[in-house]
Every structure is written in structure tokens, then in C-alpha cells.
Amino acid sequence: MQPFIDGALSDDEVAEAQRHLERCSWCAKRYRFEERLRHYVRVAVSEPMSAELKAKLAALRTPL
Amino acid sequence: MSDTAPTTADTRRLAQEARDRVRFEEEALELSDQVYRVARRLAGSREEAEDLVQQAYERAFRSWRQYTPGTNLRAWLLRILTNLNIDHGRRQQRTPQTTSIDQNEAGDYFLYNKLESQLPDENPDEERVLERLSQDSIVDALADVPHDFRDVIVLVDIGEFAYADAAQILDIPIGTVMSRLHRGRRILKKNLADKAVPA
Numbered sequence: 341m342q343p344f345i346d347g348a349l350s351d352d353e354v355a356e357a358q359r360h361l362e363r364c365s366w367c368a369k370r371y372r373f374e375e376r377l378r379h380y381v382r383v384a385v386s387e388p389m390s391a392e393l394k395a396k397l398a399a400l401r402t403p404l
Numbered sequence: 405m406s407d408t409a410p411t412t413a414d415t416r417r418l419a420q421e422a423r424d425r426v427r428f429e430e431e432a433l434e435l436s437d438q439v440y441r442v443a444r445r446l447a448g449s450r451e452e453a454e455d456l457v458q459q460a461y462e463r464a465f466r467s468w469r470q471y472t473p474g475t476n477l478r479a480w481l482l483r484i485l486t487n488l489n490i491d492h493g494r495r496q497q498r499t500p501q502t503t504s505i506d507q508n509e510a511g512d513y514f515l516y517n518k519l520e521s522q523l524p525d526e527n528p529d530e531e532r533v534l535e536r537l538s539q540d541s542i543v544d545a546l547a548d549v550p551h552d553f554r555d556v557i558v559l560v561d562i563g564e565f566a567y568a569d570a571a572q573i574l575d576i577p578i579g580t581v582m583s584r585l586h587r588g589r590r591i592l593k594k595n596l597a598d599k600a601v602p603a
Contacts, residue, residue, distance in 0.1 A: 341512070342586055346560060348567055373516045373533060380534050381592075382562050384542035389440035393454050397436050397461050401429045 341367070345374055428468045432461065435478045442563040443485055445546060446555060456492075460485035479569045482559070486573055515593035519600055536600045545595035553588030556581050561589075 343349050344357045361368045410418075440457050447453035463484050464471075471480050519533045549557065559570040560581070567585075571578045 342582075342589070346567065346585075370513050370516055376531065376534055377515070377593075378561050380537070381542055381546065382564075384537075384539045385445055385546055385562060386441055387444050387450070389437055389457075390454070393440070393457060394436065396458055397433060400458075400461050400465050401433070402425055402465070404426070 341371060341374060345371070345378065424473075425468060428471065429465060431477055432464055432468075432481060435481060436461070438478060438563070439481050439485065442482060442558055445558040445562055446486070446489060448547075456485050456488055459488050463488070476569055478563075479565065479573055482563070482565075483573045486555075512590065512593075514590075515597045515600075518597045522600070537596055538599075541599035542596065545592055545599055548595050549588055549591050553584050553591055556584045557588045557592060560585055 341357075344354065349357065361371055436457070439460070440453065443457050443460075444450065444453040447456055460481060464481055471477065516533065519536050522536065546554065546557070555574055556570055559565045559573060560567070563570075565573070567578050567581045571581045574581070576584075
């Protein structure tokens with residue numbers, strides 16, 4: 341399931357996985373959970389950059 | 405200063421280079437939020453992440469000619485950042501022995517099964533299952549994953565890099581990215597299950 345969620349399968353393999361998920365509610369439920377979990381983790385650990393750091397980076401630019 | 409007057413061709417070349425440089429710096433700065441988001445979870449603290457991002461941009465702006473236009477700039481920046489992280493001696497930390505990792509690994513569906521079993525309903529939907537996890541518990545659970553495994557999770561799951569980009573950034577084979585990702589996610593899920601709010 342991992343390469344499927346990561347978008348690392350070929351078109352044929354994706355089609356085969358999708359056919360299976362349509363028929364198998366056990367896998368479908370876990371697939372939806374894995375996908376949602378990944379999104380949930382990404383959002384939960386996202387921390388915005390401070391304005392100070394942003395200004396420091398902008399100041400690194402070569403003067404025109 | 406050159407003794408001879410610059411030719412028209414030289415002037416044109418320098419003007420073109422100045423434009424390329426400005427464009428490179430602008431493109432790199434546009435990616436800084438995304439670079440920071442990944443750096444924050446590769447590093448142990450906010451201060452460390454800020455230092456790494458600043459140093460990575462300093463180095464990137466110095467060696468901008470080494471970047472090949474049209475290739476993945478975000479991956480290029482993170483490659484620099486990862487190298488700096490290694491230079492800072494992060495790699496001196498030892499990854500725990502395999503045996504102790506094994507004890508911290510759960511089956512692929514362990515988290516789902518555990519969270520689902522805590523709910524009273526017979527057949528809860530995924531959102532209800534996920535609500536058992538608080539934001540703090542997710543941040544802690546990720547931070548507790550040993551760094552070799554955490555790096556690939558951060559690049560693929562948080563940074564949304566393809567396996568090949570993650571492999572290049574970390575300078576490891578794609579197969580290693582996939583195996584570390586698989587084990588890392590299992591460790592993460594075990595950590596999450598331990599921290600889940602009881603129903």
C-alpha cells in the first residue's frame with residue numbers, strides 16, 4: 341500500500357490497486373486512514389517561519 | 405578592475421549573469437517557507453532549524469552557479485541544508501540498535517486497529533479515529549522517531565518529495581529510502597498509538 345499512497349506505482353499497478361480497493365472494504369478503510377493520517381501529520385507538524393528569519397533571508401540577496 | 409576596456413560581448417554576458425542571479429535568488433526565496441517547514445522537523449529545535457535555513461541560503465547564494473536551471477530547486481536547497489546538518493555533527497548521534505527499534509515497531513495497521521478498538525461504535529469512520537490524536541502528540545511522536553528514519557518521513561510525508569528526490573537529498577539509494585520509510589512509519593505509528601487520547 342505504501343508505494344500506492346506515495347504515488348510511486350505504474351499506471352497499470354495503480355489501476356489494479358484501485359480495482360482491489362473498490363472490492364475490499366477492509367483495505368479501503370485502511371487506505372483512507374493511511375491517506376488521512378499522512379495529511380493529518382503534515383498539517384499538525386507545520387510551523388510557519390518567523391518574520392525575522394524571512395527578513396534575514398531577504399537581506400542575503402545580492403544588492404542590485 | 406581590468407586594464408582593457410570591456411567589450412560589448414563582456415558587458416552583455418555580465419548583464420545576463422546578473423539577471424540569472426537575481427532570478428535564482430528570487431526563486432529560492434519563494435521556496436523558503438517550504439524549506440523551513442521541512443528543516444524544522446529535520447532539526448531538533450526551532451533555533452537549530454532557523455540557523456540551518458539561514459546558513460543554507462547563504463551557501464546557496466554563494467554557489468548559485470552550481471544549480472542547474474530546470475532541476476528541482478527545493479531539493480537542491482534541502483540537499484545543502486542536509487549537508488550542513490551533517491557538518492554540525494548531527495550524525496554523531498548514534499541510531500539505536502536494531503533490536504531496540506524492533507520493540508518500538510508496530511504492524512502496518514496497528515495504529516488504526518488500536519484507535520478503532522477504543523471507539524464504542526462498531527464501524528467508525530477514519531476522521532473519528534484520527535480525532536484521538538492531538539497536535540502535540542503528533543509533534544512528539546515524530547520527534548521521537550530515530551533520525552535516519554525521521555529524515556525520510558519528513559522529506560516524503562511532510563515535504564512531499566518523490567523517493568528519487570529524497571534519495572538524492574540524503575545521498576542514499578532509493579531502496580534505502582523505501583525501507584526506511586516503511587520502518588519509520590511503523591515506528592511513528594507505534595509512538596502515536598502510545599500517545600493517543602483514550603476514548
